[in-house]
Amino acid sequence: MAATPILDQFLSGLAAIVQDRDGAKLQDFLQIEPPLSDIYQRMIEELRQCYPPGSQSETVLQQRCEGLVPKTEGGSSWSAFPTFMRLYFTFMRDVNVENLLDTYNLLNGLLNQCVLALGDSQMGVVVLPTVLYLSKVLAKLAMGLDRRPELIAHILRMEGTNDQESIEKVTLVEKSANVVREAFIKCLTDRSGTPGPHGKPEGKRKGIYLMANLCLKLLFQCGKLRNAEQMFSSITAQSPPLAHFPTSQRVTYLYYLGRYLFSNNLFYPAQNAFQAAYDQCHCQALSQRNLILTYLIACNIIMGRFPSRALLERPEAQGLAEQFNPLCRLIVRGDYLAFREHLSLDSPTSHWFARKGILLTLRNRCEILVWRSFCRKVFIHAGYLGDPQAQAQRGPPPFLYLQKLLVATRWLQQKHKTPVANGIGHASENFSAYGSQTVLTQADPEFSGLTDFDTVAAPDADHEILEKYGDYLAPDGFFDEDGNWQDNVSGSLIDGDPDANYDERLLNPYPNSAYTEQANQPSLLMRELESILASLLAQGLMRGYLTHRSPRFAIPGARLRGALPTGFPNVWQTISTREQEDAHVPGWVKLPDPAALSAGPLMGGGRVVNLSGARPAGAP
Amino acid sequence: MSNTAPSQAKAESDQPQQQQKPQVLEEDDEFEDFPVEDWPQEEAEQASGAANGGNEHLWEESWDDDDAAEDFSKQLKEELKKVEASS
Numbered sequence: 001m002a003a004t005p006i007l008d009q010f011l012s013g014l015a016a017i018v019q020d021r022d023g024a025k026l027q028d029f030l031q032i033e034p035p036l037s038d039i040y041q042r043m044i045e046e047l048r049q050c051y052p053p054g055s056q057s058e059t060v061l062q063q064r065c066e067g068l069v070p071k072t073e074g075g076s077s078w079s080a081f082p083t084f085m086r087l088y089f090t091f092m093r094d095v096n097v098e099n100l101l102d103t104y105n106l107l108n109g110l111l112n113q114c115v116l117a118l119g120d121s122q123m124g125v126v127v128l129p130t131v132l133y134l135s136k137v138l139a140k141l142a143m144g145l146d147r148r149p150e151l152i153a154h155i156l157r158m159e160g161t162n163d164q165e166s167i168e169k170v171t172l173v174e175k176s177a178n179v180v181r182e183a184f185i186k187c188l189t190d191r192s193g194t195p196g197p198h199g200k201p202e203g204k205r206k207g208i209y210l211m212a213n214l215c216l217k218l219l220f221q222c223g224k225l226r227n228a229e230q231m232f233s234s235i236t237a238q239s240p241p242l243a244h245f246p247t248s249q250r251v252t253y254l255y256y257l258g259r260y261l262f263s264n265n266l267f268y269p270a271q272n273a274f275q276a277a278y279d280q281c282h283c284q285a286l287s288q289r290n291l292i293l294t295y296l297i298a299c300n301i302i303m304g305r306f307p308s309r310a311l312l313e314r315p316e317a318q319g320l321a322e323q324f325n326p327l328c329r330l331i332v333r334g335d336y337l338a339f340r341e342h343l344s345l346d347s348p349t350s351h352w353f354a355r356k357g358i359l360l361t362l363r364n365r366c367e368i369l370v371w372r373s374f375c376r377k378v379f380i381h382a383g384y385l386g387d388p389q390a391q392a393q394r395g396p397p398p399f400l401y402l403q404k405l406l407v408a409t410r411w412l413q414q415k416h417k418t419p420v421a422n423g424i425g426h427a428s429e430n431f432s433a434y435g436s437q438t439v440l441t442q443a444d445p446e447f448s449g450l451t452d453f454d455t456v457a458a459p460d461a462d463h464e465i466l467e468k469y470g471d472y473l474a475p476d477g478f479f480d481e482d483g484n485w486q487d488n489v490s491g492s493l494i495d496g497d498p499d500a501n502y503d504e505r506l507l508n509p510y511p512n513s514a515y516t517e518q519a520n521q522p523s524l525l526m527r528e529l530e531s532i533l534a535s536l537l538a539q540g541l542m543r544g545y546l547t548h549r550s551p552r553f554a555i556p557g558a559r560l561r562g563a564l565p566t567g568f569p570n571v572w573q574t575i576s577t578r579e580q581e582d583a584h585v586p587g588w589v590k591l592p593d594p595a596a597l598s599a600g601p602l603m604g605g606g607r608v609v610n611l612s613g614a615r616p617a618g619a620p
Numbered sequence: 621m622s623n624t625a626p627s628q629a630k631a632e633s634d635q636p637q638q639q640q641k642p643q644v645l646e647e648d649d650e651f652e653d654f655p656v657e658d659w660p661q662e663e664a665e666q667a668s669g670a671a672n673g674g675n676e677h678l679w680e681e682s683w684d685d686d687d688a689a690e691d692f693s694k695q696l697k698e699e700l701k702k703v704e705a706s707s
Binding site for chain 2: 251287306331411564
């Protein structure tokens with residue numbers, strides 16, 4: 001066997017590093033990414049010559065790597081590490097970076113073994129920087145492959161022909177996220193130092209947020225954000241406070257946490273996370289600040305707080321004003337149809353929001369604010385605002401006839417009426433009796449066979465009676481006197497002429513819900529407007545009550561502050577006051593409250609104690 | 621590495637039809653790694669924000685529009701008046 005001077009030197013260097021437990025230096029030693037310096041090229045040459053692929057040479061290589069860790073009575077004390085090193089050498093020997101997919105697979109194996117080495121309670125921490133380094137390279141590779149589907153097309157095809165269709169397909173990015181999550185768990189569950197929320201991060205726990213952030217990045221990339229739920233709850237349960245970690249890790253983590261909370265419609269906690277990330281982010285990190293600000297603004301708009309000019313003029317806010325300002329103006333204006341058109345999928349103004357992943361959320365969550373503005377304006381112009389001069393405590397409270405809101409809605413629909421040919425006409429005559437009356441939607445084909453409400457409601461001739469009760473009066477067939485089935489092919493009346501007063505004997509399962517207003521029956525549109533107002537009231541975005549008979553919105557108790565501030569309270573103040581009651585942000589471990597710490601005897605033994613139910617010492 | 625060649629050849633043959641796919645997500649939407657690990661809070665604060673004591677007005681909480689002269693309000697008012705008169 002030829003001499004391997006470089007490899008020998010490399011191994012003895014490694015042995016010293018392991019002995020010194022110098023994780024940073026170990027990572028620096030274990031380079032894998034091109035361009036590799038000359039010394040690595042020479043080592044690779046030696047490996048190819050002396051340890052070519054084959055079980056025999058690899059056994060020898062493995063034996064050489066065993067020497068890197070101290071021997072104990074029970075064999076090697078850290079057996080995962082020599083195997084990892086052997087894999088590192090074979091990786092260096094075999095990898096062909098021209099083939100990204102093979103590189104990915106080899107690297108995935110290498111990282112898996114490194115994570116196993118990380119699991120060692122004594123020595124694991126030494127490979128932590130290496131795990132992070134390999135994870136980053138793997139993540140980069142997986143995300144690169146994800147963007148080039150032609151390189152993995154054959155895998156997708158093989159999976160497609162596989163019989164085991166029930167097995168969920170896992171993309172390379174998700175697969176990488178799963179490996180990184182393993183490393184994250186090893187960091188989180190490390191028992192060195194003081195565990196629980198009181199201890200500063202030591203040992204592997206220093207890597208908690210580095211691994212979490214990388215895993216979150218990958219989960220975002222593959223659209224499997226839901227898989228992060230378990231991570232956030234383990235962090236809540238076991239992590240030291242986030243404040244003990246370096247700023248870059250805190251800001252990155254709070255950004256991803258905010259995105260996760262936002263996608264779960266937890267806007268107030270999300271806003272807290274984004275605000276903290278924004279406040280701590282380096283002022284020169286414009287790209288990161290821009291992303292954080294995008295979502296921070298979206299959260300705030302949903303809760304009724306708009307970005308100021310000063311905020312949108314900041315350097316990192318570049319490009320945000322032209323997206324968010326028109327949206328805010330539409331909310332203030334109250335034209336719900338213009339708002340819908342602005343954020344409709346085929347509108348060019350919606351593309352940016354879609355790309356940022358906030359289109360649907362903004363559309364669904366802000367429309368109620370538009371309706372609030374609309375109702376408010378109708379109330380200002382057509383409501384009874386109360387008599388400010390009236391000193392007497394009697395007299396009706398301010399109110400609005402919902403009929404006025406209905407008129408205004410019809411006017412708005414008329415205003416937006418465009419040729420029906422392009423599909424967004426809003427003329428009232430186009431509304432189907434089976435869908436929304438506020439927005440024109442395509443009638444569901446399921447309803448296409450149904451008779452229109454108008455004709456059903458007012459039968460005035462025999463053929464209409466037949467149309468309504470035909471299945472009963474002229475069925476497909478009947479049993480004759482002898483009990484034999486006879487088909488009624490001609491569709492004639494089986495029992496002769498129907499009773500003229502048929503209606504009176506019938507329980508009408510569909511109360512006369514005529515589409516136009518008649519006979520004191522509120523229209524479908526009125527019903528829908530009542531529902532929208534009820535929703536506004538239920539959310540506290542409007543205050544007062546609704547009367548159903550002669551539909552009205554009334555604002556009692558408005559004498560002191562006036563009808564408008566009472567009936568239409570400030571949105572942000574309403575929501576933030578309600579949300580502040582629970583300041584807890586899931587997934588964000590904060591420093592223990594000093595008051596809670598000094599209250600009782602300190603817990604010893606490093607057990608995790610939930611302080612939320614604790615009472616001060618001496619409390620009854 | 622013995623299986624490298626065939627898999628690569630296969631991948632290349634798939635390229636033409638796959639390249640048509642539009643790029644939906646732009647890469648700049650990724651949250652980039654920070655070039656430095658840690659920094660003091662002073663470096664996070666805005667030069668402008670620090671200048672006026674950080675009390676810059678960043679959020680508008682009161683945005684309700686009471687301007688009756690604004691175009692939409694004006695039209696709405698006229699419409700409601702019209703209906704009032706005719707009924």
